[in-house]
Amino acid sequence: MKTKLPKAIKKALKEGYVMSIIQFGSSLRKSIYQDIDLAIVLKNGCYDDFLEIVYGEKFQGFDISLIKEGEIHGPEKFRFGGHGAHFLSSMINGKILYGKNPFRVFKVSESQIRKSIISRLFDYIEDVRRAVFKDRINQNIKRRWPKFLRLSLYLLEANLKYPDILDWDNNQIGKYLKKYNIDLDATSKNLRNPKRLLILYETVWEKILKNEETI
Numbered sequence: 001m002k003t004k005l006p007k008a009i010k011k012a013l014k015e016g017y018v019m020s021i022i023q024f025g026s027s028l029r030k031s032i033y034q035d036i037d038l039a040i041v042l043k044n045g046c047y048d049d050f051l052e053i054v055y056g057e058k059f060q061g062f063d064i065s066l067i068k069e070g071e072i073h074g075p076e077k078f079r080f081g082g083h084g085a086h087f088l089s090s091m092i093n094g095k096i097l098y099g100k101n102p103f104r105v106f107k108v109s110e111s112q113i114r115k116s117i118i119s120r121l122f123d124y125i126e127d128v129r130r131a132v133f134k135d136r137i138n139q140n141i142k143r144r145w146p147k148f149l150r151l152s153l154y155l156l157e158a159n160l161k162y163p164d165i166l167d168w169d170n171n172q173i174g175k176y177l178k179k180y181n182i183d184l185d186a187t188s189k190n191l192r193n194p195k196r197l198l199i200l201y202e203t204v205w206e207k208i209l210k211n212e213e214t215i
Helices: 007-015 047-054 085-092 110-131 139-156 170-180 184-189 194-211
Strands: 018-024 036-042 062-068 095-099
Touching (some): 007 047, 018 085, 085 110
Parallel strands (some): 036 062
Antiparallel strands (some): 018 036, 018 095
């Protein structure tokens, strides 16, 4: 599959502001996907000029992550928002659309990926617990639930691989969840109930913390 870049990104390339463009995520692993994930690595000192070109443009069909050249680090230091080593792993294994992949000099271990994902799920749970004191839940809480389940299962089952687990369908996920007394069919029916969804998050999260011997 050849990825057609947005016009604004092409212009930024022509002006020499971009170091590399990396495609990653489900668009590389699946024939059906919601959008194309791109990581754009900017050259040092080019942020302002890049912003002048792309700000206000439409990037429909793309989910773009912007990373500065100076922010490229190994698994212990790399951060992108709430993401760490597991996001770096995606960058390392991504498809180069422009330039060279500066992340491929690094190696990420399975233990580093696990630690990174646990850290990310702590962010998810913080949002869930904030919702306890609001009259409605954030749409992100509903949207994240399928991914939360899959990442949780990866942490609970030593034989599962990241990011392969993210592409599993509900039948595959459901079979594993039964081991932990979680009925995915019943779960799906309760997603419209905000209180029930908050409880489901916590039920799974407690199992992770026990598995990691955190509680």
